[in-house]
Amino acid sequence: MADPFRVLTSRTVVLPQADIDTDQIIPARFLTTTTREGLGHHAFHDWRAAGSTVLDADPAEHRILVAGRNFGCGSSREHAPWALYDFGFRAVIAPSIADIFRANALETGLLPVAVEEAVFDRLAASPGAEATLDLEACELRFDGETTRFSIDPFARRRLLDGADTLSWLLRRLPEIEAFERRRAA
Amino acid sequence: MRQSSPNGPSRNGPLPRTLFDKVWDAHLVEAEAPDRPAVLYIDLHLVHEVTSPQAFAAVNERQLKVRRPDRTVATLDHSTPTSAPDAFFSEAARTQVETLESNCADHGVTLHGWNSANRGVVHVMGPELGLTQPGMTVVCGDSHTATHGAFGALAFGIGTSEVGHVLATQCLLQRRPRTLRVTVDGRLPWGASAKDLALAIVAHLGVGGGAGSVIEYAGEAIEALDMEGRMTVCNMSIEAGARAGMIAPDAVTVDWLRGRPQAPQGAAFHRAAEAWLALKSDDGAVFDREMRLDASSVTPMATWGVTPDAAAPVAARVPLAASARDERALEYMGLESGAPMAGTPVDVVFIGSCTNGRLGDLRAAAQVLRGRKVKPGLRMLVVPGSEQVRRDAEAEGLDAIFLAAGAEWRLPGCSMCIAMNGDLVGPGQRAVSTSNRNFEGRQGPGARTMLASPATAAASAVEGALADPRPYLEAVHG
Numbered sequence: 080m081a082d083p084f085r086v087l088t089s090r091t092v093v094l095p096q097a098d099i100d101t102d103q104i105i106p107a108r109f110l111t112t113t114t115r116e117g118l119g120h121h122a123f124h125d126w127r128a129a130g131s132t133v134l135d136a137d138p139a140e141h142r143i144l145v146a147g148r149n150f151g152c153g154s155s156r157e158h159a160p161w162a163l164y165d166f167g168f169r170a171v172i173a174p175s176i177a178d179i180f181r182a183n184a185l186e187t188g189l190l191p192v193a194v195e196e197a198v199f200d201r202l203a204a205s206p207g208a209e210a211t212l213d214l215e216a217c218e219l220r221f222d223g224e225t226t227r228f229s230i231d232p233f234a235r236r237r238l239l240d241g242a243d244t245l246s247w248l249l250r251r252l253p254e255i256e257a258f259e260r261r262r263a264a
Numbered sequence: 265m266r267q268s269s270p271n272g273p274s275r276n277g278p279l280p281r282t283l284f285d286k287v288w289d290a291h292l293v294e295a296e297a298p299d300r301p302a303v304l305y306i307d308l309h310l311v312h313e314v315t316s317p318q319a320f321a322a323v324n325e326r327q328l329k330v331r332r333p334d335r336t337v338a339t340l341d342h343s344t345p346t347s348a349p350d351a352f353f354s355e356a357a358r359t360q361v362e363t364l365e366s367n368c369a370d371h372g373v374t375l376h377g378w379n380s381a382n383r384g385v386v387h388v389m390g391p392e393l394g395l396t397q398p399g400m401t402v403v404c405g406d407s408h409t410a411t412h413g414a415f416g417a418l419a420f421g422i423g424t425s426e427v428g429h430v431l432a433t434q435c436l437l438q439r440r441p442r443t444l445r446v447t448v449d450g451r452l453p454w455g456a457s458a459k460d461l462a463l464a465i466v467a468h469l470g471v472g473g474g475a476g477s478v479i480e481y482a483g484e485a486i487e488a489l490d491m492e493g494r495m496t497v498c499n500m501s502i503e504a505g506a507r508a509g510m511i512a513p514d515a516v517t518v519d520w521l522r523g524r525p526q527a528p529q530g531a532a533f534h535r536a537a538e539a540w541l542a543l544k545s546d547d548g549a550v551f552d553r554e555m556r557l558d559a560s561s562v563t564p565m566a567t568w569g570v571t572p573d574a575a576a577p578v579a580a581r582v583p584l585a586a587s588a589r590d591e592r593a594l595e596y597m598g599l600e601s602g603a604p605m606a607g608t609p610v611d612v613v614f615i616g617s618c619t620n621g622r623l624g625d626l627r628a629a630a631q632v633l634r635g636r637k638v639k640p641g642l643r644m645l646v647v648p649g650s651e652q653v654r655r656d657a658e659a660e661g662l663d664a665i666f667l668a669a670g671a672e673w674r675l676p677g678c679s680m681c682i683a684m685n686g687d688l689v690g691p692g693q694r695a696v697s698t699s700n701r702n703f704e705g706r707q708g709p710g711a712r713t714m715l716a717s718p719a720t721a722a723a724s725a726v727e728g729a730l731a732d733p734r735p736y737l738e739a740v741h742g
Contacts, residue, residue: 097589098471098571102703107684111343111356113317113363115424125705149472152505152571153703154682155407156315157423178475178507179407179421186425231439233300244425245322248433251293251303255435258293258305 081188083241086213087169089142092133093206099146100153101180105162107154118158119165136207138167143210145202146173151180160187170212172219174199185234186244190214192228214239280546282443283512284478287418287543291401293435301437307400308417309430310386311338311373313364314684315405319428320367330371332434337395338368338375341385343685346647346674349378353686371431384650384676387411387618391495392652394524398513398540403430408618408700409508410501414494415521416513416543418478421502441507442552444477445545448485450560455734457628458493459620459698459717461485462500463565463575468557471573474506477553480545481511485559491520492624499619500700503572512544564732566605566716567702569593574702578605578720578732596704597712598694606730608714611693613644613671613725614707615718617681620698621649623656625718630662632722632736633669639728644671645687647679671725683707696724 109121123134144163150173151159160183163171170190184191190212194202202210202221211220214235219226237244281289288304296302309332316338323330330336343360345351352358368375376383382393387408390396396412402419403409405427412419426436446469452461465481479501481494489497494511501509518537521527528536564578570593576583584601585591594601599608615621615629626648638644646666648654654676657663663673679687681699683706689695691710698721702713716724719733726736 100571100701100703102701102706106705106709107682110314110684111354111360113321113360115318125709128709149475149505152471153407153502153701155405155421155423157318157405157425175472175475177472177505179423182426183423186423231301232298233437236299244437245326245429245432248303248429248435248437251435252433254293254303255305255433 081164081241084169084188084190084214084238086211086215087142087190088209088211089169090136090140090207090209091143091145091202091205092136092141093145093203094133095147095203097147098149098152101151101156101159102153104151104159105156110156110158115161117165118162119167122162122166141207142167142169143212144168144171145199146171148174150176151184152177155179155183157183157187160184160189164189172199172202185238188238188241190238192219192230194219194226194228198226280548280550282545282549282551283416283480283510283543284418284443285549287399287401287416288440290399296439301439304401304436304438306403306430306434306436307335308390308395308402309336309434310390310402310404310409311336311364311427312341312386312404312406313344313360314342315424316367316427317360317363318424319405319431320371322425322428323431326432328432330373330431333372333374335434336373336431337390338364338373339383339386339389340364340377341676342678342682344677345685346677346679346687349675357685381651384652385618385621385678387495387499388621388649388653391415391491392524392650394521394527397521397527397536398517399543403436407502408499410506411495411499411618413498413501413508413510414491415517416510416540418508418510420508442477443480444474444506444553444555445480445482445551447483447554447556448481448559449483449556450485450558451488452485452559452562455737456562456564457717457719458489458496460562460565461559462497463567463572463715464562465497465557466500466503466573467575469504469555469573471503471571472505474501474504477506479506479509480551481509486511487514490624491516492622495622496619500572503700513540564717564720564734566696566714566720566730568597568599568605568714570596570702570704572700572702572715575715576605578716578730580605606732608730609694610696610714610724610729611642612689612695613638613642613721614647614680614695614697614699615645615721616647616649616679617699618649618678619700620718621647621653623653625698626653626657626662627660629718629722630665632719632726632733633671634665636669636726638670638725642725642728644669644725645674645680646671647674648676650676680707683711689713696721696730
């Protein structure tokens with residue numbers, strides 16, 4: 080599991096396109112791996128190969144990815160958030176984030192934040208600007224303005240603690256066994 | 265938003281529930297609360313080589329065992345070669361396959377590997393074996409798991425961490441999704457297939473239109489589909505961003521399942537079938553959203569853009585770009601607004617995938633190709649969805665029709681749909697593909713994909729250009 084996520088202040092990288100699918104984030108031919116590490120250099124591989132320079136910024140100073148609506152649509156590959164995390168990103172802000180990608184991002188420790196279009200427009204207008212994501216307060220602070228964002232309370236707690244889901248589920252084993260007995264009866 | 269409905273009766277009797285509600289409620293180990301998601305029990309976990317190695321590693325690191333190997337079934341499909349079993353595209357692909365083989369051996373999980381007569385694309389194999397049954401919860405580390413919803417199962421794709429959760433506990437943490445009923449009135453006209461309907465539905469909903477929702481497909485046109493057609497429609501639910509797609513089981517479902525090796529047998533089958541037939545949305549059940557569509561206006565469809573919702577009738581013209589995004593898509597595809605869709609030059613035709621790699625799909629393609637030739641210079645790949653489909657097709661002589669036409673007849677696998685096994689569309693080449701995704705580079709770097717039905721793909725192979733299949737089908741009837 081990733082490090083705990085509390086407050087992140089960093090610069091943004093802006094990919095304003097809507098519907099960026101997981102095949103763009105990491106093409107399928109890089110999925111023939113048996114580990115989750117080291118996928119960062121495949122992030123947006125084909126975009127970079129085609130000459131896109133938007134991801135050339137120093138990853139250590141650009142940890143917030145701002146993207147258009149329906150970010151992460153398509154395949155269920157968790158390699159997509161793994162690649163973004165390994166690249167250096169710690170959060171994705173978009174008007175909407177595809178369901179499976181959001182779940183995978185939370186498991187990876189990459190904070191997915193959905194914001195209103197107007198907030199996205201302001202962020203997208205200033206690539207490289209500094210923004211703060213405060214998970215304690217559920218606040219996005221950018222350009223002198225503070226916006227509340229909502230996140231599932233369970234997921235928030237997990238990110239704040241840097242705790243993994245599997246440990247929590249394993250503690251439910253007595254309930255799971257009881258369910259199985261009930262159904263078999 | 266509607267409350268999760270308790271099982272208990274209200275003052276006016278039990279609350280009417282949707283098909284989804286019934287399957288969801290029956291699998292709640294613990295209902296959700298504001299501070300935690302529901303614990304949802306999973307009946308069937310399907311596993312493949314690409315999204316499972318890190319999940320098994322997580323289980324092994326904790327020195328756990330797969331909790332219910334009897335509810336876990338694995339296959340090899342994504343990174344496997346389709347030319348010969350040992351013709352791996354890379355050492356990494358070989359290692360991935362070997363890793364699944366050893367993980368399954370270590371944990372006592374059934375693997376339909378190279379020597380199995382049942383190996384196949386995971387969403388073709390599961391239903392074929394009768395593993396998928398109405399009312400079940402089914403998951404797989406693959407977004408096209410929605411396919412299994414055709415049987416009235418709640419089936420959805422998960423990421424690798426969640427694959428680990430299910431391996432270790434047989435459960436997932438889930439928030440209750442919303443419900444969306446898509447009612448398709450009327451009948452599909454002659455010459456239009458389930459794939460054309462699926463593309464029409466996705467075009468109508470938009471690529472994110474189903475987000476957060478489980479779709480129930482209903483209506484006369486859905487009821488009239490055979491099981492393969494229903495699987496094609498449910499398969500593409502994710503292309504509208506939906507979590508899952510479901511269709512209430514009926515006599516068609518029961519007939520399809522009868523005699524399948526993993527389905528109940530004899531008297532147990534009759535008891536099960538009775539329960540399956542009762543599994544449907546109650547009259548008066550409320551959906552969060554409703555959408556209606558008329559099947560009678562659906563004709564052969566193909567995509568023109570780089571998202572699956574960018575679909576239009578083959579007989580129509582390429583739509584006018586409505587946005588800068590459309591313009592970029594048309595530029596990538598090398599298409600011009602206002603030009604006829606039909607006649608667009610095509611370099612590659614792919615028939616296969618979990619969307620359209622079943623026997624009926626191959627029959628539809630063969631019907632068009634019988635006695636005809638693939639246009640010289642065009643590459644056509646036909647990849648059966650499973651070993652069973654391959655045997656059945658060969659028994660009918662479909663392979664001979666494809667080979668005589670000049671197409672390649674391959675071993676089962678995902679192949680050119682995900683293009684990670686070396687089966688690629690070249691840069692700048694245009695493909696008509698029966699798969700499910702036309703994203704940029706999906707079928708290879710720089711590849712241009714037009715999604716279509718098997719009949720449309722076959723007709724396009726003959727003409728070397730996107731073609732309406734109806735004249736070919738008429739010739740057969742005539």
